Amino acid sequence: MTSQEEKIARLKRAIAEFTPGQFDQEAEKTKATVRKRALGLLDARARSRHExxxxxLDAEFDPVVVEDVLDDLAAVNLINDADFAHEWVRQRHARRGKSTRVLDQELRDKGVDAATRAVALDQIDAADEETTARALAEKKARTIREVPADRADTDKALRRIVGVLARRGFPQSMSLRIAREALDARTAELGR
Structure with missing residues (x-):
């Protein structure tokens, strides 16, 4: 089932559980525009409640109405920070090669609390992180076309590989070690 089909199924369940007499037409009219905008944003991609x-609020909707709509969406599980954080970490680590440090900062920026971030980040262990860093370093090392001629060229190539890892938030010591290994392997490959 696609995410759109899941959203529709959740809304249908919420409608089926609706008790007559609870409906406030004025409140619903006010919330309809906000709900439509929220669902459009969620249709584009998952988001944290804070985000x-x-x-x-940036669209200048009434803060009280926004909170009511967010509560409604949370009640039918259309927004769930734990699910959002878990999926964010899984995808960004696998597809973008982001380190846990960077992923933690991204989730913090999206308003995800520390406990939820920690649980989501637990799906990546040190071995996974090193494997990802190694793959990125090897990919960058493959862009080197000839054996570095001197120490300056070697340092330049090493800085480029370390830079790729640093931009993705990997620890400096691990980045330098893995970059040296990748550069040495590429130099040996080119030297044949």
């Missing part, structure tokens, strides 16, 4: 709140 969604910020986007809706």
């Amino acid at each position: 969604l709140r910020g986007r809706l």
